[in-house]
Amino acid sequence: xxxxxxxxxxxxxxxxxxxxxxxxxxxPVQEALRAGRRHVHEVFATQAAAGEGSFSNPRIVTADVLxxxxxxxxxxxxxxxxxxxxxxxxxxxxxxxxxxxxxxxxVQDPQNLGAIARTAEAAGAAGLVIPERRSAEVxxxxxxxxxxxxxxxxxxxxxxxxxxxxxGKRAGNWVYGADQxxxxxxxxxxxxxxxxxxxxxxxKGLRPRVRxxxxxxxxxxxxxxxxxxxxxxxxxxxxxxxxxxxGG
Amino acid sequence: xxxxxxxxxxxxxxxxxxxxxxxxxxxPVQEALRAGRRHVHEVFATQAAAGEGSFSNPRIVTADVLxxxxxxxxxxxxxxxxxxxxxxxxxxxxxxxxxxxxxxxxVQDPQNLGAIARTAEAAGAAGLVIPERRSAEVxxxxxxxxxxxxxxxxxxxxxxxxxxxxxGKRAGNWVYGADQxxxxxxxxxxxxxxxxxxxxxxxKGLRPRVRxxxxxxxxxxxxxxxxxxxxxxxxxxxxxxxxxxxGG
Numbered sequence: 001x002x003x004x005x006x007x008x009x010x011x012x013x014x015x016x017x018x019x020x021x022x023x024x025x026x027x028p029v030q031e032a033l034r035a036g037r038r039h040v041h042e043v044f045a046t047q048a049a050a051g052e053g054s055f056s057n058p059r060i061v062t063a064d065v066l067x068x069x070x071x072x073x074x075x076x077x078x079x080x081x082x083x084x085x086x087x088x089x090x091x092x093x094x095x096x097x098x099x100x101x102x103x104x105x106x107v108q109d110p111q112n113l114g115a116i117a118r119t120a121e122a123a124g125a126a127g128l129v130i131p132e133r134r135s136a137e138v139x140x141x142x143x144x145x146x147x148x149x150x151x152x153x154x155x156x157x158x159x160x161x162x163x164x165x166x167x168g169k170r171a172g173n174w175v176y177g178a179d180q181x182x183x184x185x186x187x188x189x190x191x192x193x194x195x196x197x198x199x200x201x202x203x204k205g206l207r208p209r210v211r212x213x214x215x216x217x218x219x220x221x222x223x224x225x226x227x228x229x230x231x232x233x234x235x236x237x238x239x240x241x242x243x244x245x246x247g248g
Numbered sequence: 249x250x251x252x253x254x255x256x257x258x259x260x261x262x263x264x265x266x267x268x269x270x271x272x273x274x275x276p277v278q279e280a281l282r283a284g285r286r287h288v289h290e291v292f293a294t295q296a297a298a299g300e301g302s303f304s305n306p307r308i309v310t311a312d313v314l315x316x317x318x319x320x321x322x323x324x325x326x327x328x329x330x331x332x333x334x335x336x337x338x339x340x341x342x343x344x345x346x347x348x349x350x351x352x353x354x355v356q357d358p359q360n361l362g363a364i365a366r367t368a369e370a371a372g373a374a375g376l377v378i379p380e381r382r383s384a385e386v387x388x389x390x391x392x393x394x395x396x397x398x399x400x401x402x403x404x405x406x407x408x409x410x411x412x413x414x415x416g417k418r419a420g421n422w423v424y425g426a427d428q429x430x431x432x433x434x435x436x437x438x439x440x441x442x443x444x445x446x447x448x449x450x451x452k453g454l455r456p457r458v459r460x461x462x463x464x465x466x467x468x469x470x471x472x473x474x475x476x477x478x479x480x481x482x483x484x485x486x487x488x489x490x491x492x493x494x495g496g
Contacts, residue, residue, distance in 0.1 A: 031474070111359075119481045124471030152473045187492055220488070221496050223372025225400045226279070229484070233367045236481040237488040240468070244435055248469055 021084055023140045024066070024075035030054060031148025038083040038151075044069065049077025074144060085138040090129055090156040090164055094171040098194045099126035100242055101168065105161055105210045106201045107231060110136040114145025115232035116199070117153050121146075123239040124248065127154035129196075131161045161198075165213040168196040175214045177206050178234055180227070182217035186238055189218050191245035197238055199231050269332055271388045272314070272323035278302060279396025286331040286399075292317065297325025322392060333386040338377055338404040338412055342419040346442045347374035348490055349416065353409055353458045354449045355479060358384040362393025363480035364447070365401050369394075371487040372496060375402035377444075379409045409446075413461040416444040423462045425454050426482055428475070430465035434486055437466050439493035445486055447479050 020041055023029060026049070032040050033055075044066060045058035055078065066075045093101050102120045107113055113136040120128055136142060137157075143150050158164040165175045173194035178186075198214060200206035211217065220234055229237075268289055271277060274297070280288050281303075292314060293306035303326065314323045341349050350368045355361055361384040368376055384390060385405075391398050406412040413423045421442035426434075446462060448454035459465065468482055477485075 027474075034473070115478055115481065118474060118478055121472035121474055122468075122470050122477050122481075147474055147476075147478070149472065149474045220370075221491060222370050223491070223496060224369035224397065225282070226275075226366060226369055226395055226397045228395075229370050230363055230366055230395070232481065233363065233370075233484040236477070236484040240485040240489075243469060243471070248471060 020081045021140070022069055022079055023082055023143050024070040024072060024079040025144040025148075026054065026076045026078050027148040028140070028143040028146075028151070029078050029080045029148075031151040032080060032082055032143075035151035038086045041081040041083075044079045044081075046077035054078075070140060072141070072144075085143075085150070085155075087138070088127065088154040088156050090158050090167070093127040093129065093154060093156055094168060094173070096126040098192075099173065100124070100239075100246070101126050101129060101173070101196045102235065102239070103129040103161060103164065103196055103198045104135065105198060105206050106131060106134045106204070107199065108134065108136050109202060110139050110142040111145045112136070112202065112230070112232045113138070114142040114150065116235045117142070117146040117155065118149040119232070119236045119239055121149035121153040123243050125153065125239065127156060129156050129158055129161070129164055132157045132159055162209050162213045165196060165198065165210070168194075169215070174216065177211055177214035177217045178220070178238060179206060179211065179217040180219050180222065182219040184216060184218050186218040186220055186241055189216060191242040195242065197235075197242070199235055199238075202231055203228075268329045269388070270317055270327055271330055271391050272318040272320060272327040273392040273396075274302065274324045274326050275396040276388070276391040276394075276399070277326050277328045277396075279399040280328060280330055280391075283399035286334045289329040289331075292327045292329075294325040318388060320389070320392075333391075333398070333403075335386070336375065336402040336404050338406050338415070341375040341377065341402060341404055342416060342421070344374040346440075347421065348372070348487075348494070349374050349377060349421070349444045350483065350487070351377040351409060351412065351444055351446045352379075352383065353446060353454050354379060354382045354452070355447065356382065356384050357450060358387050358390040359393045360384070360450065360478070360480045361386070362390040362398065364483045365390070365394040365403065366397040367480070367484045367487055369397035369401040371491050373401065373487065375404060377404050377406055377409070377412055380405045380407055410457050410461045413444060413446065413458070416442075417463070422464065425459055425462035425465045426468070426486060427454060427459065427465040428467050428470065430467040432464060432466050434466040434468055434489055437464060439490040443490065445483075445490070447483055447486075450479055451476075
């Protein structure tokens with residue numbers, strides 16, 4: 001459950017940061033400060049971004065320095081040096097009463113991971129579970145795509161996703177997998193009670209072993225010529241059906 | 249309604265293309281060929297991508313040439329020189345019986361435009377309407393983000409979005425705006441019949457003039473700490489509620 005990987009990418013010439021990861025973007029930095037789940041060592045901002053007054057006493061740097069620090073042009077004039085992302089233990093998610101948990105089977109695009117985290121947080125999900133290998137991690141890019149939601153939403157990394165699904169079942173939850181070939185339309189499923197919703201990778205769907213560990217596979221209707229929804233769009237539709245049926 | 253803008257960006261050194269736009273990515277090129285709504289002048293592929301056999305007689309080029317042609321590293325070994333994007337007239341969308349139409353109010357991120365087009369196509373929407381100014385256009389990046397759905401989904405550009413909403417009403421449609429401050433929960437709205445669903449820009453929402461032209465404003469529940477959904481996630485939830493309530 002530890003680790004977390006270095007999140008700052010690219011060259012880091014001008015302003016050395018001896019330790020820690022780097023996140024960037026107004027919302028990600030603001031939510032890291034607001035959530036308080038990982039220490040924010042120092043906030044960096046351009047003169048212009050600092051003038052907007054959202055951050056107290058940021059270190060003023062040029063946009064070039066921010067781009068070098070973050071390895072991205074999407075920093076919006078703000079970055080922060082932070083502790084590694086605080087993954088939680090999967091047990092913590094299963095300890096919640098009747099949790100709604102999202103599990104991602106080898107989703108490798110940090111934009112999709114971030115987008116799904118944002119929607120899951122908005123839907124009041126207990127948390128998100130990702131495998132340790134062949135999955136996007138909670139990098140600075142994922143934090144940015146989540147608008148900072150990853151700072152609030154508990155996210156766990158597990159060695160083996162199928163094993164986690166079994167643990168989830170033993171803890172009294174249903175495990176539903178999203179599969180466009182499934183016979184059960186999503187709106188006919190029972191969305192109440194403890195639930196782990198499993199979504200597969202872009203273009204590949206669920207791995208057979210993960211699929212076989214689901215209690216139920218549900219599908220979304222497709223009325224167009226393109227054969228699938230993006231995984232983050234499918235997540236949004238399914239999570240909000242869960243919210244609706246759970247009385248939310 | 250004409251125009252369309254040049255879609256190939258960045259330097260175009262090695263292989264000159266005298267006319268036309270450039271799209272890239274396996275799905276976008278495949279769907280452009282399949283839909284047949286704009287002429288595909290020539291397909292370019294790396295040796296490896298050509299070997300997968302999805303395209304007949306592509307011109308073999310190196311990945312470097314593709315990157316220079318497309319101005320992107322996301323080409324997946326495939327690009328094509330095509331006619332400009334074939335926007336339709338907004339009237340065509342309103343001529344459909346009881347259409348479900350999505351209108352975007354100054355959504356400026358081509359990723360969001362593409363993602364929403366993909367979901368709208370899957371939901372069986374009649375089409376998408378965007379303003380001519382201060383809006384993302386159907387660029388190669390938007391086509392890629394849509395997985396090629398923009399080749400099938402009719403998309404219209406209008407000079408004035410509020411005027412289009414009035415035309416929509418005169419043609420017998422309801423106009424619903426998504427607004428997180430709205431009192432009507434989205435699931436309590438009537439989603440049947442002709443409907444124009446209006447979504448606002450990231451972070452800004454609907455402009456006051458556009459909001460005032462809506463018959464009804466609907467909101468999505470938010471159970472987290474982040475104050476909004478991404479516009480493409482909101483679009484997915486609302487479009488699939490429409491599909492569900494329209495009997496799809």
